[in-house]
Amino acid sequence: MxxxxxxxxxxxxxxxxxxxxxxxxxxxxxxxxxxxxxxxxxxxxxxxxxxxxxxxxxxxxxxxxTLSLVPAHLLTDPEGVNSGDTLYVTVERTAEGSAGAVLGLSETLPPPAPDRVTLKGVVDGIRQTALEVDATGAVLSEREAMRFQMVYGxxxxxxxxxxxxxxxxxxxxxxxxxxxxxxxxxxxxxxxxxxxxxxxxxxxxxxx
Known part of the structure; x- marks a missing residue:
């Protein structure tokens, strides 16, 4: 027909x-x-x-x-994330209007907050650097060293x-x-x- x-x-x-x-x-x-x-x-x-x-x-x-790699441990269950998943990256917005520290990572859009901006991105890969160290020189755990490679369009x-x-x-x-x-x-x-x-x-x- x-x-x-x-x-x-x-x-x-x-x-x-x-x-x-x-x-x-x-x-x-x-x-x-x-x-x-x-x-x-x-x-x-x-x-x-x-x-x-x-x-x-x-x-x-x-x-x-610099925001292309974000700390996975900011998410409650980073092990459950796969390439292609959508995540929301919340960053500090400094006085000059630039992106500061990554403040949050979530699977849903968080409510707006002062001096914060949330970008919608897609996970393009997952990186693990077991020998990465923090500011004090301490070796990070595998979970803390896990990074999501993000793309934002x-x-x-x-x-x-x-x-x-x-x-x-x-x-x-x-x-x-x-x-x-x-x-x-x-x-x-x-x-x-x-x-x-x-x-x-x-x-x-x-x-x-």
Missing amino acids: ITRLLSAIPVWLRILIVFLAQAGVLGAMIAGKMHTLRTGTELILDTAPVDPRDIFRGDYVILNY IESYFVPEGEGGALEALRNAGIGALRVLVAVDAEGTAAIKALIVNGERVAEEGLF
Whole structure:
């Protein structure tokens, strides 16, 4: 029955329907990102060097963050987490608007709190460093040394042609050389607003 109905629709009309459906999905994605950029809480993230096997790709800068690795022991049951699971990472928002210490890790979105921002991320891997030590030099337990590799949907950023190499060099120069300004909405979704070099915004995202 359905096959007969579809066959009765002209080819050009079927193509038009598919095109409009795809355009609608794309439009919804763009609208969602614009809403996050306009209304989200601004937060400055420090980048970290990227594995040399995964460097600058074309006109996209690949970004890694100090928040890409979070302590798993902040979660009640870290052993029950698998790659692909969604977690919410709550960080301190400092006076300058940058991300401070990781204050919490949860499987559900926590209620909002002053001077805190929660980012929604996906577990991309689990790391175990049994010989890791804390600030006092004491060896951490296996549970304390467990880290979740997180992705937040802000791991790449389009830049004008020819600018990627310099930004890549800054990213790999060490923590703080290249920073990223993001907007985080009430659901924890983050979107990049600009890259920050020497305290100045560069490659700023337009709002159309």
